[in-house]
Amino acid sequence: MLFKDNAVIHWAIMSLKEDCLQIFFFTMAGNHLTQRLRRLMFQNFLQQELSFFDEKSNSTGALCSKLSGEAALVQGATGQRIGTVVQAFGTVFIALVLALFYEWRVGLVSLCFVPLISIILYKESNMIQQETFGAAKSMQNSSKIAVEAVANIRTVATIGREALFVKEYEDQLRPALLLAKRATHWRGIVFGLARGVYYIIYAASMFYGGHVIVTEGVPYDLVLKAAQALLMGSGSAAEAFAFAPNFQKGINAAGRIIMILNRKSKILDPDQPVIENFRGTGEAKMQSVQFSYPTRPAVEVLKGLDLEIPKGQTVALVGSSGCGKSTVIQLLERFYDADAGLVALDGASVAQLRLAELRRGLGLVQQEPVLFDRTIGENIAYGDNSRTPAQDEIIEAARQANIHNFVMSLPMGYDTNIGSKGTQLSGGQKQRVAIARALVRKPQILLLDEATSALDTESEKIVQEALDVAKEGRTCITIAHRLSTIRDADVICVIHAGRVAERGTHQELIDRKGLYYRLYKQAQ
Numbered sequence: 001m002l003f004k005d006n007a008v009i010h011w012a013i014m015s016l017k018e019d020c021l022q023i024f025f026f027t028m029a030g031n032h033l034t035q036r037l038r039r040l041m042f043q044n045f046l047q048q049e050l051s052f053f054d055e056k057s058n059s060t061g062a063l064c065s066k067l068s069g070e071a072a073l074v075q076g077a078t079g080q081r082i083g084t085v086v087q088a089f090g091t092v093f094i095a096l097v098l099a100l101f102y103e104w105r106v107g108l109v110s111l112c113f114v115p116l117i118s119i120i121l122y123k124e125s126n127m128i129q130q131e132t133f134g135a136a137k138s139m140q141n142s143s144k145i146a147v148e149a150v151a152n153i154r155t156v157a158t159i160g161r162e163a164l165f166v167k168e169y170e171d172q173l174r175p176a177l178l179l180a181k182r183a184t185h186w187r188g189i190v191f192g193l194a195r196g197v198y199y200i201i202y203a204a205s206m207f208y209g210g211h212v213i214v215t216e217g218v219p220y221d222l223v224l225k226a227a228q229a230l231l232m233g234s235g236s237a238a239e240a241f242a243f244a245p246n247f248q249k250g251i252n253a254a255g256r257i258i259m260i261l262n263r264k265s266k267i268l269d270p271d272q273p274v275i276e277n278f279r280g281t282g283e284a285k286m287q288s289v290q291f292s293y294p295t296r297p298a299v300e301v302l303k304g305l306d307l308e309i310p311k312g313q314t315v316a317l318v319g320s321s322g323c324g325k326s327t328v329i330q331l332l333e334r335f336y337d338a339d340a341g342l343v344a345l346d347g348a349s350v351a352q353l354r355l356a357e358l359r360r361g362l363g364l365v366q367q368e369p370v371l372f373d374r375t376i377g378e379n380i381a382y383g384d385n386s387r388t389p390a391q392d393e394i395i396e397a398a399r400q401a402n403i404h405n406f407v408m409s410l411p412m413g414y415d416t417n418i419g420s421k422g423t424q425l426s427g428g429q430k431q432r433v434a435i436a437r438a439l440v441r442k443p444q445i446l447l448l449d450e451a452t453s454a455l456d457t458e459s460e461k462i463v464q465e466a467l468d469v470a471k472e473g474r475t476c477i478t479i480a481h482r483l484s485t486i487r488d489a490d491v492i493c494v495i496h497a498g499r500v501a502e503r504g505t506h507q508e509l510i511d512r513k514g515l516y517y518r519l520y521k522q523a524q
């Protein structure tokens with residue numbers, strides 16, 4: 001009889017250890033969850049406004065660390081572990097029911113230890129919370145340094161600062177190590193206590209069981225069955241305890257992920273755009289625009305700037321370094337919103353247009369072209385997010401950008417991969433691919449922010465020719481330090497102290513002998 005009942009207890013407990021179920025169900029669910037969290041976080045990062053990326057805590061390294069680290073912590077608390085813990089709790093529950101059923105007083109002995117277990121778990125969870133927060137911060141700071149060093153390895157090697165970066169990296173990792181060391185002692189104590197409680201519960205139930213057998217004549221087989229059930233139950237509880245740190249870390253990471261996912265961009269589409277399917281004619285305007293960068297609110301960059309950009313004209317923005325020329329372009333692209341005043345295309349405030357439609361009409365070429373580790377054809381095609389441009393449109397854009405002949409001279413033509421950041425192309429070639437990328441979307445307004453500044457004289461000439469072709473029939477806002485490149489602009493605006501201080505053609509401004517004249521003389 002005793003053997004039969006024990007076999008039932010064994011069967012009830014062992015049947016919960018269905019490893020196949022755990023592997024197929026929980027592991028798959030954990031992997032899916034982690035992948036989904038990573039995708040959602042990445043999607044959310046890319047939807048944020050630019051000022052989000054200006055914040056120190058959101059550097060490339062920190063965001064990459066969040067993407068990999070936080071989701072991994074959640075995964076550490078999911079998958080097969082959930083299976084183990086569910087199984088452990090199931091076992092504890094069944095063990096308690098059986099113990100109470102066979103000899104309820106012996107069963108109650110084990111419940112006396114619940115407060116002790118709760119206190120240990122509470123203390124441990126506090127400790128882990130501190131540890132995971134500190135470790136996540138430490139990982140983000142160190143990743144920031146690693147990404148910065150690797151992304152700029154040529155500069156780091158040139159200035160011979162490898163050792164400095166390694167030291168900074170190590171310094172950032174140290175706080176995580178210190179916290180982990182402290183928490184490890186706690187975890188050791190908790191682990192020891194968890195294992196200890198397992199034996200203490202068994203000893204206490206046997207002791208009390210012996211007592212009731214002797215004093216009350218309770219059948220010894222009932223006491224043995226109850227004690228046996230408790231032994232199994234407390235063993236499973238100890239197993240679940242071992243995973244408590246992972247769960248605590250997972251819960252903390254999940255909290256941080258939810259905070260990330262709940263963050264909405266401050267630059268959003270309007271509820272009701274003033275113009276549906278906006279294409280724009282190429283006319284732009286800024287009126288009394290005031291602006292400070294969110295990370296530097298005390299410094300007002302634009303202090304009531306007025307700018308009229310008529311359709312089809314080339315307007316050049318000049319002024320001393322840091323006067324706010326690129327900021328004008330960033331406001332037109334709606335990378336940031338002006339604090340006051342109007343930024344408008346075709347009379348409609350940029351905030352009242354759909355972002356994708358607004359940006360589709362603007363072709364931006366910057367000083368340092370950013371190309372992706374894809375083929376030349378794909379890099380050009382990336383310029384139009386509203387559709388997949390046909391091959392002949394890609395070729396046409398490349399022709400206009402004066403890069404087609406070079407591409408055709410390559411063995412793989414448009415299928416040539418250009419390497420990470422376009423390292424397999426010269427500066428001038430990269431810039432012309434970037435121009436083709438800006439042209440493939442057939443923008444109404446071309447924004448040239450120092451597009452030729454980083455090039456040598458020969459490349460500058462070739463790129464300038466490409467730009468001259470690209471400008472034909474389009475509005476163009478161009479920023480250049482080399483005033484010789486903007487002499488022919490229809491209007492030149494000199495930005496000074498956050499406003500347009502002078503405006504006119506090259507000759508008019510030279511004759512005025514004001515700010516432009518001084519800049520021009522300085523450049524000679």
Ligand SMILES: Nc1ncnc2c1ncn2[C@@H]1O[C@H](COP(=O)(O)OP(=O)(O)OP(=O)(O)O)[C@@H](O)[C@H]1O
Nearest residue numbers: 054293295296301320321322323324325326327328
């Ligand atoms: N993301 C940013 N966060 C905070 N301040 C910024 C940011 N970008 C630019 N600034 C500051 O805003 C001011 C205007 O910058 P902007 O890039 O518009 O100047 P610029 O006239 O184009 O300069 P340059 O001719 O040297 O390129 C500068 O003082 C600059 O330090």
